[in-house]
Amino acid sequence: MTLYMNLAELLGTRIEQGLYRPGDRLPSVRALSQEHGVSLSTVQQAYRQLEDDGLVEPRPKSGYFVPQARQRPALPMVSRAAQRPVEVSQWDQVLELISTPPGGELVQLGRGIPDIGAPTLKPLLRSLSRLSRRQGIRELSYGSVLGDPGLREQVSRLVLDSGCQIPPEDIVITTGCHEALSTAIRAVCEPGDIVAVDSPSFHGVMQALKGFGMKALELPTDPVSGISLEALELALEQWPIKAIQLTPSCNNPLGYIMPEANKRALLTLAQRYDVAIIEDDIYGELAYKYPRPRTIKSFDEDGRVLLCSSFSKTLAPGLRIGWIAPGRYLQRVLHMKYMSTGMSAQLPQLALAEFIAGGHYEPHLRRMRSQYARGRELMTDWVSQYFPPGTRASQPQGGFMLWVELEAGFDSQRLNRQLLPHKVQIAPGSIFSAAGKYRNCLRMNFATPQAAGIEQAVRRVGESIAELQAEQG
Amino acid sequence: MTLYMNLAELLGTRIEQGLYRPGDRLPSVRALSQEHGVSLSTVQQAYRQLEDDGLVEPRPKSGYFVPQARQRPALPMVSRAAQRPVEVSQWDQVLELISTPPGGELVQLGRGIPDIGAPTLKPLLRSLSRLSRRQGIRELSYGSVLGDPGLREQVSRLVLDSGCQIPPEDIVITTGCHEALSTAIRAVCEPGDIVAVDSPSFHGVMQALKGFGMKALELPTDPVSGISLEALELALEQWPIKAIQLTPSCNNPLGYIMPEANKRALLTLAQRYDVAIIEDDIYGELAYKYPRPRTIKSFDEDGRVLLCSSFSKTLAPGLRIGWIAPGRYLQRVLHMKYMSTGMSAQLPQLALAEFIAGGHYEPHLRRMRSQYARGRELMTDWVSQYFPPGTRASQPQGGFMLWVELEAGFDSQRLNRQLLPHKVQIAPGSIFSAAGKYRNCLRMNFATPQAAGIEQAVRRVGESIAELQAEQG
């Protein structure tokens, strides 16, 4: 970390700890420069960073202030307990969401697409462009089924930040996190097996369970601390569960970061009942706070955690580059990977390896993290402002998705149909549940909140909700 | 087709029909120019084409001659009949073949890699390079789960050549033919099901059957006409077969093209017993003769054929762009595709669509077809020359692979170990069989026969075979 980032973090922590209160004036640039023995411009940079993160507010000629406390919607309720393992449904709705390519007239608030317009992506595109012209064996031929060795080395370096020591030879490159997850599931489960999942949960996993003929056991999940360990223990006692699949860091769709103690406790449970853990960390590097949270994998001692991720949320989904660190299941995962796609596209792997090795990844992440932190504030404000009173919303700690809960009985699939003529699309809550729960919920994307028409689209969603609620009386 | 190509084809047919015999002098350039009313340079071009294809031989100052009949090795024997459906093995050997990335010191005669150095690929690389710099939504974001609409349109146009009328909305882009095949298998079969296959057969399919817990029923296959229809009928009568999976056009590894009548008859059988056909056409466009053979799919009336292919053999495998036309199984294939990779990499799809739409694909195919036809002649000569007497070899009608059969009891896995210090690798025959048959066979690649060290490598293979045979006594 550079000097200004250190300082920004220190001030940020003080604000969050309540040392400065909403409305307080913060120390002047000069005072901080003297206190910390850094240059004026370093302090200014730190303040700009905090401003970007929505933690301070400049007032012309008077300095920096702690913003007035925002009125935040209440948190969503803890999801209801699962009764039993179920077969997954909801494919039709998922298909609707994913068969429209982006870029048309539709404002797709529903999809999990990051901002791909950042200038910090440019070096990646330059590498891609340069490598494309080479017509070399590495670029155009079959590579190893494990993936490009250079990229695996970079991933091995990156995971150190989440507390993991994983040598390159234990990492397999995949075609997106989708392939990481589906090979992981196939590597540890058979058709008919039961998989415990956090709930709500990523629809890709739900659909993979469906496709492989497995059953999902949805566990109650707290919008702040994640999957309920009590419920999990009970379930492990009661059912022959084969694996636990979850997204504990910057969860999709809820945005929470499971506390480290809970991660450790979950691992202990998995050891006690001898089940595998499929950990999805796709949003983990987009935690707003530095350093990023540790993975469950980082505590794993007997190789039972299959860590899955991709660069789809941190860089660009169109690259389709993901990876899996499958622990003791490496051999089975390799077989599944071979049969599913043989190997992944070479050029994006080579370009990505260059990009990371060239030191371009961290600056990009920094930029995106603060942009998304800002996006969360804006989106939350809009929901407060434009959605009916009583609306609940998540308080994501990373990523770029907001989960919104409306009154019981509300139908977000109907909402989507209502929004269609207005060219707005949200993700209906029901696709995040195996059993089609969360019909009264929806997920919205705030990756590019300042792009044209986003605020208007969110407002439109709020109005359509009000209309539907009025109809229902 | 241009004038000279027409003329070359006409002369080629005459030679093949025996109108001119080995050793015969062919009509002079002037005579042909008068006979066909074309320019002298057109005739010269036609002769050069025939020379490239190994059909004529120039002799300085005397004109063109039909080459002396080559001494060809005898064809491999018809593969033995299957006794019963078996679980697939041989993963270790496949893994060995596919985990070494190409481009090192090893001469990989064993892998299915086309020549990726052709200048006719340049426009594709230019497109890739240009599109890479765009940082657009189409390039970097999630596309539709079906794949890029532009590319699907081009594929729809290309399949006309094989007699198929398939609208773009019935085509799904995949991550290589691997993904096309594995989604196809999953779409029509359940674990435990029996799939009838040609034999020897592509190891990727064998391994997919293994991974999905299905059984392979290997059918006797003729090295000239393909899968035995009599054996297939018997098997359909005897076993609850769910699907037939085969590569009928320019088969891997045998290189035959199944006669059109057999293709029709196979479809009729499939209809009668109501089973699906998974047709792999990955090498179909590389048939040496124009026009390319028709697919079984082209006769399909009730959507029971799932046609799978990719651009891995015709262009470059590193792109990982394949496709499937799943007929009546479209919805199930879409679900399988979504769970396996979500969607395929965007940039190669867009570049490929441009390349085909720009008219660059056909000239490339033409060039590769005649290069590979030439490669076949060279490789066959080398096998005649350097391999022990009694060696049998396929006579491929397309593609760039030669299948070699040695005396019963020979062990091509041992051969590979023997070759290791010489930095040469062949594909052992056993990976092309679910039950590990064909240990006495091997497959070699002749995509780049004139590249440095290839002839020497083949010679080395021959010598090692002789050494092993001598040891065995």
Ligand SMILES: Cc1ncc(COP(=O)(O)O)c(C=O)c1O
């Ligand atoms: C939690 C989670 N896991 C996995 C994925 C799939 O990622 P990829 O696009 O890399 O396949 C997503 C994307 O939507 C996701 O939100």
Ligand SMILES: Cc1ncc(COP(=O)(O)O)c(C=O)c1O
């Ligand atoms: C007959 C056959 N089908 C499919 C494949 C796999 O092709 P792809 O590299 O496009 O996945 C191959 C490649 O080895 C093959 O020979």
